[in-house]
Amino acid sequence: MSYHGCKNDVYSFFTLDNVASAVRIAFGSEKDCRVTGPGYTGDWYYMVKTYIQPTNTSLISLPGVVASAIPGQLLKPGLMFVEGKNKNNKPVEGKLSCLYIWPGTPAS
Known part of the structure; x- marks a missing residue:
């Protein structure tokens, strides 16, 4: 994973x-959020998908x-919530440590 200028544990919003x-x-709350679902070991992660x-x-x-x-919830036009988990209801605000993007194909 390469560094792109974002500071750890600062951001709470995206566009x-x-x-x-x-x-x-x-x-994700940890430095590596490529593993999601049951295998995620950090405090929290959330995944969205464009449509x-x-x-x-x-x-x-x-x-x-x-x-x-x-x-399945639509967050904004063109954006849907896919999945997420938050162990022990940990705070999310200002705790973002990872952003990972998977390019998609229209059939995915």
Whole structure:
């Protein structure tokens, strides 16, 4: 995983600009969030997926919108919540340590 200038444990919001359809994005509390689902060992992770080509959003709050979403919930036009977990209801605000993006294909 390469470093792209984001500081650890600072960010709580994100926005999408011209993102292709079927892209999955994971946000995690630990430095590596490539492993999601039952195998994730950190405090929390959340995954979203785009479904419109292109997807553009205003600011989206991780602790306010994403952390309370249920699978399949539409967060914004073009963006759906896929899955997530938060062990022991750990705080999300300002605790983002990982962002991982999987390019998708329209059939995925």
